[in-house]
Amino acid sequence: MSDDSMPSIDTLAAAELDVDDIATLRRVAALYDLADPVPDGLVERIQFDMTLDALHAEIAKLQRLESELVGARGGAEPGATEVQTVTFTSPSLTTMVTITPAGAERVRLDGWAAPGAGVRVELRTEGADRTVVADEDGRFVFDDVPRGLAQFVLRSGTDPAKPPVITPSIEI
Amino acid sequence: MIAVDPAPDTLAVRAGVLFDAFRNGDRARMGELVSLVTPILWHTVRAQNVPQSSAEDVIQAAWLALVRNADAISDPRAVLQWLVVTARREAWRTVKAERRVDPQDFEADDLIAPTDAAPEPTVVREAGQSALWNHISQLSQRCRELLRVIAFADRPDYAMLASALGMPVGSIGPTRGRCLAKLRAQLIADPQWEV
Numbered sequence: 001m002s003d004d005s006m007p008s009i010d011t012l013a014a015a016e017l018d019v020d021d022i023a024t025l026r027r028v029a030a031l032y033d034l035a036d037p038v039p040d041g042l043v044e045r046i047q048f049d050m051t052l053d054a055l056h057a058e059i060a061k062l063q064r065l066e067s068e069l070v071g072a073r074g075g076a077e078p079g080a081t082e083v084q085t086v087t088f089t090s091p092s093l094t095t096m097v098t099i100t101p102a103g104a105e106r107v108r109l110d111g112w113a114a115p116g117a118g119v120r121v122e123l124r125t126e127g128a129d130r131t132v133v134a135d136e137d138g139r140f141v142f143d144d145v146p147r148g149l150a151q152f153v154l155r156s157g158t159d160p161a162k163p164p165v166i167t168p169s170i171e172i
Numbered sequence: 173m174i175a176v177d178p179a180p181d182t183l184a185v186r187a188g189v190l191f192d193a194f195r196n197g198d199r200a201r202m203g204e205l206v207s208l209v210t211p212i213l214w215h216t217v218r219a220q221n222v223p224q225s226s227a228e229d230v231i232q233a234a235w236l237a238l239v240r241n242a243d244a245i246s247d248p249r250a251v252l253q254w255l256v257v258t259a260r261r262e263a264w265r266t267v268k269a270e271r272r273v274d275p276q277d278f279e280a281d282d283l284i285a286p287t288d289a290a291p292e293p294t295v296v297r298e299a300g301q302s303a304l305w306n307h308i309s310q311l312s313q314r315c316r317e318l319l320r321v322i323a324f325a326d327r328p329d330y331a332m333l334a335s336a337l338g339m340p341v342g343s344i345g346p347t348r349g350r351c352l353a354k355l356r357a358q359l360i361a362d363p364q365w366e367v
Binding site: 010013014016017021022024026027028030031035038039045046047049051 | 202203206207210211214215218224228231232235236239300301304305308319320322323324327330344345346347348349350352353354355356357359360361
């Protein structure tokens, strides 16, 4: 089981944990932190998802992605110059958003939510969140939006108790 | 039952306090709980050889399960254990779905794991770290999993975490247990190793 100098595994195993063990485990933690760290942004992504979940949000589905220049797609920079329309649906709301290029790395978003009169539309992008209120026809506009990941949160303008509708993130 | 220390300040206790506050209406505490516990969940899931991107999904799913089942957890102090068990179960399901796994890999504690079962250290700089990595790699899959996970917790939580990982009673805490004993024996035998 053991040689002259080395206590057996059983003896070592039966002994109480000591400060050397704790020091070794700290080094084990440091090693794994280095070799396989928690990915950047994971904690934030989970926190964000849980906020949505805690709101009992209605999750909208991305219904279709249309391009007015279908033939031009598939290049190295899809979306760089074309107008795109995306539609999100959920049980209580349908939202259509047209994405129009507006200068370098910027777009304009023209949206229409139905039924959407007075709906508060929040646009979440990596830089900042912006909120506008849809007009009586359910139309809303976000000007000068940086390209990148974007997500919409739509809340009833009249009934604060109604669960918000959240869209998946899309690349605009 | 094992006697419980009068509320030592451990990861499990801190998690329990946050979860209790969350359940009592302080919703913002959930964000703190996520940043406190996600690291140990990450290592729990990755220790099962779940690929990186699936590991993120597994952990996300465990947290959503917590929010949805928040009222089903009778003792808030058990929240860390609940999360580890849930994440591990979800990881196991993912691994099984992604590839066939010989169940022996997860049961035979005394086998030396094949080297390809050890995750590759991408950045191990110091000599001491690479020595420690080599010693850890010689342990069984189960021992590596146990040590990797408990390394991110505090001593009074070890026994509870071992049980959450499906290890037999006495695997670690209050005694050293066989996994840590093996690592210690290897380190003692390594003339290069300094405590």
